[in-house]
Amino acid sequence: MKQAIYGLVLYVFLMLPPVASLAESIMTVHMHMQMPLFVIAGMLMAPYLKQRFPGFFSKWNHNGVPGILLFFIIMVYWMLPRAMDEALAYQSVEIFKFISLPFLAGVPLRDSWNKLGSIGQNVILVSFSIISGLMAWLYIFSPTQLCNNYLKVEQITLGWAFLFLGLSIIIYFVQQFFVDQSQYE
Amino acid sequence: MALALKETFSEKTNKALGVNSEDAKLTLTYLSLAFIILFLGGTLGLLQGLNRAGLLELPSWLNYYQVLTAHGILLVVVFTTLFMVGYFYSGVSHTLGGLLPKVRKIAWTALGSMLFGVALVAATVFMGEASVMYTFYPPMQASPWFYIGLVFVVLGVWLAAFGVFISAANWKKRNRGQHLPMFSFFAVGGFLLLFLGSLGVTAEVLMLIPWAFGWTETVNVMLSRTLFWAFGHTAVNVWYLVAVSAWYVAVPKIIGGRTFSDTLARVVVILSVILNVPGGFHHQIIDPAIGEGIKFMHVFMSLSISLPSLLTAFAMFAIFERAGRKKGAKGLLGWIKKLPWGDVRFLAPMIAMITFIPAGAGGIAQTNNQLNQVVHNSLWIVGHFHLTVGVTVALTFFGITYWLIPYLSKRELTPKLNKLGVIQTLMWTVGMYLMAGAMHWVGLLGSPRRTSFSTYGDHATALGWSPYLFSLAIGGTLLFLAVVLMVYIAFHLMFKAPKGNTEFPIAEPEDDAAPTPQWTERWGLWIVIAFAIISMGYVIPVVDMIVNAPPGSPPFRTW
Ligand code: HEM
């Protein structure tokens, strides 16, 4: 319950117009800070929603696969340059962003993660590191400006941010094999 | 199995017989060198203090800026690193049951690398080839051998760090399901932070070397400064973390108390590792070429670092109050009287902690853009870090020395030596407060840092600084005497004090303490989060500095 309140506070805070416009004024912050924070807000609210609607989650997401697929689709959608542009241009798309990231990505992620088991988790980690690598390549080397709203230098910056994100995921993924927690615990 | 048995056996003998003599040889070597460096650095400090007051003119073959460069590097990099390695390795040896032979070898190699590096650095500075201060900002250019020396110092630090990681991993394998002892947890955290912090400066130095040899013509000044401060800032926070480890682990035992909360201490270590590196930007608040938005964001990154310090302050006062009440203290503040003020092993770190209150407050003030404009590059800054590093860190190190060296040399701290220690502590405190107080004040009046004595053609403003600079010199003189006394005490404890058995003070948890949660041990996760936060702090400005870079600067020699 406490978590859900933190999540709600974070959610409302992120939607405050000055906060949202500050975050959206820098491309990297838009994609790598605002969007993940929305997902985290959703993750914080997930246990409460599961408690309220237990039947819904067990019926639709009993093995975690539908949930993680939904998460995947939403995340990939928001990585498209065009989606970011539209969020800035159309109020309706902005609202869709505010709803989809916490409730269609954050909540299902938290519900699915432990249901997936280690193989499923590893598949997700590897896919996201590969996607990050591709996005890094796209944004760093694209010869043209991809977003109407962001300059090319911001685009390159975002590319590097993707590279570091991908590296972080890879480090995490690889250390699991070297540092077997069960061996230490 | 046989190996495991043997190792637990050696752990037991270690507890019963005290330190393994080969480990002691290693750590005592590090500590002796630390105190020799303290003596050299302190002597140079005295020369600077006297010069700034107009009492001493330095000869042309050893001018103010050579002295200042050497003072800065020797004290804030070399003394601290040597002490850290000596202290952490002693504690790792003590809490994990002796160093592995492999780790001991690594630590000796690390020492060799560091000493070789420092010799190169010192030689170039004293030859007048590297008066670039400890920050070595380009476009000022030193001899390439200065930078090569730095590479060897960093290499030594990495070796020492990996020695600790290997020890910890090995212990965890032998003790499944157990938490790393708190002391070693601090050691792992400290070395991990130092390692993360040194990545940036390594990249910088590798850019500067070809430039110093003349193979590349220009250098990206903003990028270099940014990479430097990722290290410079992190390093002082590592020294602070080393001091904090003694407050959590040793001080409660010395005052007859218990640790406050094992979990809290570990959270402080984890937060320090995760949050620290991007703080480097608060040293660049006046730098051009960093956007206002980024600077604004970094105010928060910088302030977030004070969170673990505030947790520590809370825990320390709780420990003191509980210990005092156990001894029968009454009333709101009665416990203060029950603390062992006459015991230098408590007095020195206690003054160190108290000093961090004004020192930390000054730091929080400086990190704000508008206030920073007032004090930037003035002597205020020098006053600030002589409180933080010069008192909080250095005095805690001295406090550690009174039990660590006798523990290693199998001797005892006599009451007479304790008294001498109390005198040393008070001299150091009074000296630093005189000097740093004067620096703070005269900084507000506009006196610049890193500037040898000048009256600026007898300008009235500059003449108005004289009384403060004079008090700076008095404080500096007192400090020099305190340095001499400290070095005497350290070597006395090593070679002359009566034989005996000194324990390595490790505080125990309260009897009803809650168990420490397992997640504190997830180092893989902490490294990844630290990495992500470092990227959050650096990717935007660094890409901007590279993509939108000006042509770069050719070298300058300002001396
Ligand atoms: C005998 C004790 C000491 C004295 C008398 C002393 C005095 C001074 C003075 C006068 C300055 C130069 C101010 C300027 O022109 O900018 C200075 C700078 C400095 N001191 Fe000390 N100090 C002492 C101990 C320490 C200790 C223990 C540390 C750190 C562990 C330290 C670290 C530094 C650093 C990093 C600088 C800055 C160098 C630079 O700006 O490049 N000092 N000190």
Ligand SMILES: [Cu+2]
């Ligand atoms: Cu700093």
